Amino acid sequence: MRVVIAEDLALLREGLIQLLQAHDFTVVAALDNGPDLHTALTEHKPDVAVVDVRLPPTFTDEGLQAAIAARTQIPGLPILVLSQHVEQLYARELLSDDTGGVGYLLKDRVFDVGQFIEAVRRVADGGTAMDPAVISQLLARQDQSGPLAQLTPREHEVLAEMAEGRSNSAIAGRLYITEKAVSKHINNIFTKLDLPPSSDDSRRVLAVLAYLNGQ
Amino acid sequence: MATAPHRRAGHPTTLAYLFLLLSQNIAALLLLPLIIISAVLTLTWVGLPFVILTGTLLRTLADSQRRTLAHLLPNPPTPSAYRPIPPAGITRRSATIITDPATWKDILWLISGAANIAIIAIPATLLAHGTFQLLFALGLTGPTLYGFYTPTTTLHQLLTLAPSALLLTLSYLLLPPATNLYLRFSHLLLSPSEKARLTARVAHLATSRANTIDTQTAEIRRIERDLHDGAQARLVALGMNLGMAEHIVEQDPQAARAMLTQARETTRHALTELRDLVRGIQPPVLVERGLHGAVHALALTHNLPITVTIDLHGRPADPVESAAYFAIAELLTNTAKHAHATHAWVHINHGRNRLVITITDNGTGGATPTPGSGLAGIRRRLDAFDGTMNTTSPPGGPTIVTLEIPCALSSPKTLPSSEKA
Numbered sequence: 001m002r003v004v005i006a007e008d009l010a011l012l013r014e015g016l017i018q019l020l021q022a023h024d025f026t027v028v029a030a031l032d033n034g035p036d037l038h039t040a041l042t043e044h045k046p047d048v049a050v051v052d053v054r055l056p057p058t059f060t061d062e063g064l065q066a067a068i069a070a071r072t073q074i075p076g077l078p079i080l081v082l083s084q085h086v087e088q089l090y091a092r093e094l095l096s097d098d099t100g101g102v103g104y105l106l107k108d109r110v111f112d113v114g115q116f117i118e119a120v121r122r123v124a125d126g127g128t129a130m131d132p133a134v135i136s137q138l139l140a141r142q143d144q145s146g147p148l149a150q151l152t153p154r155e156h157e158v159l160a161e162m163a164e165g166r167s168n169s170a171i172a173g174r175l176y177i178t179e180k181a182v183s184k185h186i187n188n189i190f191t192k193l194d195l196p197p198s199s200d201d202s203r204r205v206l207a208v209l210a211y212l213n214g215q
Numbered sequence: 216m217a218t219a220p221h222r223r224a225g226h227p228t229t230l231a232y233l234f235l236l237l238s239q240n241i242a243a244l245l246l247l248p249l250i251i252i253s254a255v256l257t258l259t260w261v262g263l264p265f266v267i268l269t270g271t272l273l274r275t276l277a278d279s280q281r282r283t284l285a286h287l288l289p290n291p292p293t294p295s296a297y298r299p300i301p302p303a304g305i306t307r308r309s310a311t312i313i314t315d316p317a318t319w320k321d322i323l324w325l326i327s328g329a330a331n332i333a334i335i336a337i338p339a340t341l342l343a344h345g346t347f348q349l350l351f352a353l354g355l356t357g358p359t360l361y362g363f364y365t366p367t368t369t370l371h372q373l374l375t376l377a378p379s380a381l382l383l384t385l386s387y388l389l390l391p392p393a394t395n396l397y398l399r400f401s402h403l404l405l406s407p408s409e410k411a412r413l414t415a416r417v418a419h420l421a422t423s424r425a426n427t428i429d430t431q432t433a434e435i436r437r438i439e440r441d442l443h444d445g446a447q448a449r450l451v452a453l454g455m456n457l458g459m460a461e462h463i464v465e466q467d468p469q470a471a472r473a474m475l476t477q478a479r480e481t482t483r484h485a486l487t488e489l490r491d492l493v494r495g496i497q498p499p500v501l502v503e504r505g506l507h508g509a510v511h512a513l514a515l516t517h518n519l520p521i522t523v524t525i526d527l528h529g530r531p532a533d534p535v536e537s538a539a540y541f542a543i544a545e546l547l548t549n550t551a552k553h554a555h556a557t558h559a560w561v562h563i564n565h566g567r568n569r570l571v572i573t574i575t576d577n578g579t580g581g582a583t584p585t586p587g588s589g590l591a592g593i594r595r596r597l598d599a600f601d602g603t604m605n606t607t608s609p610p611g612g613p614t615i616v617t618l619e620i621p622c623a624l625s626s627p628k629t630l631p632s633s634e635k636a
Binding site: 054059060061089108111137140141 | 515517
């Protein structure tokens with residue numbers, strides 16, 4: 001899989017390159033600033049890009065801007081955004097084009113190599129990878145008397161796992177239940193939240209995220 | 216709501232303010248006997264409390280007229296600059312009032328009030344007579360005009376329309392310049408001398424500088440404590456864990472592995488703490504997106520639904536943005552904690568060289584900026600920028616807080632937006 005990396009701290013950039021190469025990714029470009037990133041994304045059209053939000057020259061949100069701009073030119077271009085902090089605002093912007101292939105994770109998530117690689121693969125496949133911090137904030141903000149209150153605690157857990165972007169089998173593995181049970185919970189969730197059922201995993205996640213975002 | 220003064224008020228509003236100004240002048244004239252009594256009594260010791268009473272009343276009245284003038288005159292509003300009255304001691308307090316040149320200037324304003332009223336009285340008299348004659352011509356008053364002219368025919372009666380029209384036109388023509396003259400004269404009499412203005416300014420700057428330094432020192436102390444007890448301590452633990460793992464990795468790989476897992480957890484905790492600390496110093500989203508993005512981001516994570524409207528053509532300077540952001544954040548936290556509100560509104564715009572922020576909620580009200588409260592803290596921090604905070608929070612709500620910070624905007628970039636979070 002061809003990957004573009006954008007990270008301005010050399011230590012972290014080298015770490016990411018080694019990590020991804022060790023998991024059979026081919027790093028086609030590794031850069032340290034916003035303008036170069038934009039060129040690399042549109043020229044290489046990688047299978048996935050791992051991008052730091054804050055990059056030179058302005059050290060603001062250049063990485064995010066470049067990612068969003070590239071995705072308007074190439075819809076669905078898979079990009080995983082990494083950051084020292086997560087903002088609902090940025091998550092919303094990344095999700096706003098309603099095509100999959102986006103991820104938004106805290107840099108800490110790199111610690112758990114297995115899960116991080118899984119997230120990169122998921123984004124590359126057109127899925128989503130949202131940081132648990134984003135999802136828990138979204139869930140906490142929902143009206144306590146709204147439809148979400150009708151969910152059982154187990155359905156709540158499944159909803160959170162699904163919103164982060166995990167597949168049925170991954171959710172089953174993490175919650176120690178069968179895949180069949182997972183899909184039953186998901187059906188219940190969709191009925192209770194009055195969302196249109198969908199067999200496509202990534203469409204389903206996007207519907208849930210849109211619901212939680214109040215869009 | 217405490218709004219910015221209206222510079223171009225409509226005619227009815229101007230008229231209402233004019234009446235207010237005149238009644239202030241009349242009230243001030245009524246103070247004159249009191250002032251004379253105090254002056255006479257001061258010859259003996261008995262008069263001193265009277266001086267304090269009349270002096271305070273005079274200041275209050277003059278200040279109320281200054282505030283009213285601010286609604287009608289262009290910038291800057293007529294400032295008030297008195298020497299602060301000491302909190303205790305009859306002799307010291309009365310002495311401060313007597314020796315303050317501003318007191319004497321106020322007395323001059325009070326006496327000139329008579330002349331001031333006369334300026335307005337001229338067109339007002341013309342208007343009254345004109346109206347009276349008009350009513351007479353229309354047969355709406357008695358048969359005799361001014362007690363001596365009794366017209367016999369309708370034509371004669373209608374003839375009084377001519378002087379009436381003349382008087383009304385004159386009053387219409389005279390009223391605006393007379394008002395203008397009246398306002399200017401009042402402004403001149405109430406403006407403090409340059410020296411008094413500067414003295415008051417220096418006193419204010421000294422206080423706000425001391426407050427700024429205090430606030431900053433407390434802030435740095437808090438950061439030091441958080442780093443010392445938080446991230447620093449965790450890094451020590453992390454180092455220990457790694458050292459021990461290294462030591463036993465050959466003999467007991469299983470235990471070493473557990474230690475490494477623990478080290479990873481400790482790193483995660485340290486990062487979380489550092490992240491929270493950074494957020495408290497300068498939220499990254501404020502650096503990345505400015506006040507516009509940061510306030511929207513704040514609204515998105517808040518417990519209450521918050522409607523944000525921002526109309527800024529450019530960005531304020533960094534320190535102003537930061538102060539404004541933290542003030543908004545603290546006010547919204549207050550709302551969530553105490554107001555029992557179900558919705559809040561944040562409105563930000565910029566006009567007349569001021570950043571104006573209004574925060575409203577539909578809660579139960581009763582918020583007061585008592586000393587030591589969060590509201591008082593916000594006011595103190597805004598003071599460093601010559602900013603002000605006004606709260607309106609009657610019992611039963613709603614609560615409206617208006618912040619104004621003088622500042623210019625940089626880079627003319629249009630960022631109008633309205634978004635419901």
